[in-house]
Amino acid sequence: MIAYILKRLLATIPVLLIVAIFVFLLLRLTPGDPAAILAGDAATPAQLERIRDRLGLNDPLHVQFFTWFGQMLQGDLGTSLISNTDVVDMVAARLGPTINIALMTIVISVLLAVPMGVIAAWRHRTWIDVAVMSFSVLGFSVPVFVIGYILIQIFAIELRWVPVQGYAAPTDGVGAFFSRAILPSLTLATIYIALIARMTRASMLEVLGEDYVRTARAKGVRENVVLFRHALRNAAVPILTIIGTGFALLISGVVVTESVFNIPGIGRLTVDAILARDYPVIQAMILLTAGIYVMVNLVVDVSYSFFDPRIRY
Amino acid sequence: MTELPGSRHSAFQVLSGMLSLPAGARVGIGPGLAALVLVAIVVASICAPLYVPHDPLAMDAMARLRPPSSEHLLGTDPYGRDIFSRVMTGGRVSLLIGVGAAIVSVTVGLAIGLVAGFFRTVDGIVMRIMDSLMAIPAILLAIALVALNGPSLGSVIIAITVPEVPRVVRLVRSVVLSAREEPYVEAAIALGSSMPKILLQHLMPNTLAPLIVQGTYICASAILIEAILSFLGAGVSTEIPTWGNIMAEGRSYFQIKPGLIFWPGLLLSLCILCINLLGDTARDLLDPRMKKREG
Numbered sequence: 292m293i294a295y296i297l298k299r300l301l302a303t304i305p306v307l308l309i310v311a312i313f314v315f316l317l318l319r320l321t322p323g324d325p326a327a328i329l330a331g332d333a334a335t336p337a338q339l340e341r342i343r344d345r346l347g348l349n350d351p352l353h354v355q356f357f358t359w360f361g362q363m364l365q366g367d368l369g370t371s372l373i374s375n376t377d378v379v380d381m382v383a384a385r386l387g388p389t390i391n392i393a394l395m396t397i398v399i400s401v402l403l404a405v406p407m408g409v410i411a412a413w414r415h416r417t418w419i420d421v422a423v424m425s426f427s428v429l430g431f432s433v434p435v436f437v438i439g440y441i442l443i444q445i446f447a448i449e450l451r452w453v454p455v456q457g458y459a460a461p462t463d464g465v466g467a468f469f470s471r472a473i474l475p476s477l478t479l480a481t482i483y484i485a486l487i488a489r490m491t492r493a494s495m496l497e498v499l500g501e502d503y504v505r506t507a508r509a510k511g512v513r514e515n516v517v518l519f520r521h522a523l524r525n526a527a528v529p530i531l532t533i534i535g536t537g538f539a540l541l542i543s544g545v546v547v548t549e550s551v552f553n554i555p556g557i558g559r560l561t562v563d564a565i566l567a568r569d570y571p572v573i574q575a576m577i578l579l580t581a582g583i584y585v586m587v588n589l590v591v592d593v594s595y596s597f598f599d600p601r602i603r604y
Numbered sequence: 605m606t607e608l609p610g611s612r613h614s615a616f617q618v619l620s621g622m623l624s625l626p627a628g629a630r631v632g633i634g635p636g637l638a639a640l641v642l643v644a645i646v647v648a649s650i651c652a653p654l655y656v657p658h659d660p661l662a663m664d665a666m667a668r669l670r671p672p673s674s675e676h677l678l679g680t681d682p683y684g685r686d687i688f689s690r691v692m693t694g695g696r697v698s699l700l701i702g703v704g705a706a707i708v709s710v711t712v713g714l715a716i717g718l719v720a721g722f723f724r725t726v727d728g729i730v731m732r733i734m735d736s737l738m739a740i741p742a743i744l745l746a747i748a749l750v751a752l753n754g755p756s757l758g759s760v761i762i763a764i765t766v767p768e769v770p771r772v773v774r775l776v777r778s779v780v781l782s783a784r785e786e787p788y789v790e791a792a793i794a795l796g797s798s799m800p801k802i803l804l805q806h807l808m809p810n811t812l813a814p815l816i817v818q819g820t821y822i823c824a825s826a827i828l829i830e831a832i833l834s835f836l837g838a839g840v841s842t843e844i845p846t847w848g849n850i851m852a853e854g855r856s857y858f859q860i861k862p863g864l865i866f867w868p869g870l871l872l873s874l875c876i877l878c879i880n881l882l883g884d885t886a887r888d889l890l891d892p893r894m895k896k897r898e899g
Contacts (some may be wrong), residue, residue, distance in 0.1 A: 309736035317748065428884075432824075432877035434831045437851070437869035440858060448859065543743035547832055561744060562836050565751045573748060581739040 292603075296593060303585045310581045311363075315356050318570050359574075369571035371564075378575045382557060388458050389545055389556035391468070395476040396541065397534075400483040405530065407484070408491025409518055412499060423488055430485025435544050439478040439551035446474060456553040475552045479544045483537055490533040494526035501525070527598035535591030542580050635885040642878035645871060649695030658686035660693040660845050669861055678867055682857055687850075691867050694845040697757070698827050698872065701846070702879075705764040705826035706819045712765065713772025714811060718803045720773060721780025731777070734770035742767035746829055747838040755841045760833060764826045775818055776811045783810045813890040820883035824876045831872055847872045 326342040327334070334342075343349050347358060362369065368378040411423035447455040453474060459467040498504065499522055507517045549558035557576065564572035596602045657677070664684030672679045677688035720730040737745075749763035783789060784807065792802050827847075833839040834848025835855070842849055847868040854864025 305732055306736045306739055309733055310739055313736060313740075317752065428877060428880060429873075431880055433873040434828055434835075434869065436832070436835050437865060437873065440862070440865050443858075444862060539738075539741050542741040543832075546741075546743050547835065550836060562747065565744075565747050566837055568751065577740055577744055577748070580741050580744060581736075584739050584741070
């Protein structure tokens, strides 16, 4: 098991290395001079040259890459071109809201989607099944921000149950946090629920036809035990896989949702950085999100054996 | 050179499978309805310039944010432009981006996938690169590409295509990996067929059916991503109305004029819903195994 985890960790190195090279080249080879952005419109060519020198933009490409990469390995992601603050500090300051909303989204999604999928498979070809599948197809079709605005319109503007926008940390009071975090989490959860419910249903349908399910029912095991202990555990692997790969959707959704609800998280930070061409921040964020994605999927792969002891590493 | 009928035959089977339904396949009323709605939206969008009552770009400072009336069916936006005309015209570019991104992704993915699946030597490297691309969230990659290449139609299509290509490559590669072990491919190699001929004539037809399904999904997701890109300020130039652009401009006026987000959002969601439903139907018809799995 430990050997497997180590092997997988080693395998993530080339993936992240290629991401790093890709991001580096992407930013260096496209038009647009960071020095010109930094210097502003009134800069003289001599000033531009000095800034290029200071940023190392005059060095050959591979020298720039290794300088950047070496610094990154030491935990130095550079300083923002726009605000001149340390990128690590910027990201750290914005990480809290995003992590809180993402965790809440995952909890809501799994708690709702798995039972939805199980019940849809259990009551296959009834109105419940049709309703769950319809929700699932609809969830894929409506843009995240439209869902966000519909929820704002209903719960914040018409019913006035929660504030329209903004964010409060859990330390500011649990009530304040939940009332502001619930709509963004539900918005983000919609597509995730659609994805997980669909996969749970498909996976359960396959398992419910198995002999051991019939045996369990025949010997009088209660139906909820059959569903959740016998069937769901055996259907778990594809569900876990989709939770892992769907994490990319979640990261993309965070970017949009934070804009809709004015949440000061890393999603907004990234969009603002990209639109302002703040290269060090863009590099750091793309590497960070790619790293998180790879790690989440590693955890998912390792957790297979927990749900299905037949899988050993 | 002897002609090997095997692959021709399978290509024919694929196409006939598309056109006429295999025995026992049942298609409910849903897909027919979806096709009808989709055709209606596509035709309405393409023909928009023929029937919309106002120039979608004509501003009128005296008629800002008007409520719906007989002159302005859905009212006017903050610049006094007719919302109905803008929403109907906006569909053209959104749909064009969807179809364009699907065609480019499938073509590029097919080319890379065929080569990666057939030549073991490049397979490892290509697939590592594809894995890495897939690790970058699609939206972030797309915004970065548009921000760096400028907000033109072409750069938006490329930005949507780049994150989709790895998925197509994986699909094509997996089909090629199993097809290359088939006797007719081995026979073609033994007979000395040229490499392009083996790839295009013997292996490519196997990938057509899954690619058509994948293409519809890419088209739907491209329309969604265009909307998100515009919404975040990294889409097609705001002078061209697209569903995404109209919604993006509606952001600041959401509380006064929710229609700016809801009407384009409704058409866009309806459109994606229909494309996805048709994609599901095509998948079920082409791959009965999946049908059984999904119920």
